[in-house]
Amino acid sequence: MTSTRTGKPNPECFPFAGMSISLKGPAGGEGEGEQIHLDEKDLHDAFQYALMPGGMPELREVSEFHLEVLVP
Secondary structure, eight states: OOOSSOOOOOGGGOSOSOEEEEOOOOTTOOSOOOEEEEOHHHHHHHHOOOOOTTOOHHHHHHHHHIIIIIOO
């Protein structure tokens, strides 16, 4: 049986070289939000959809944070 759920696209074909994201500051708080910068290697990793069992470690961290802090 051939799995159709995996894949490893050629990173040289990805159209992005980098990405910057500006976050808002805390609601009702003072100061500016954080800047997140993703370089080409970060994007190459993120665009792969042949993830290891359990998913991409960075995405698991975001999910755990969401469940611990943001979900009442």
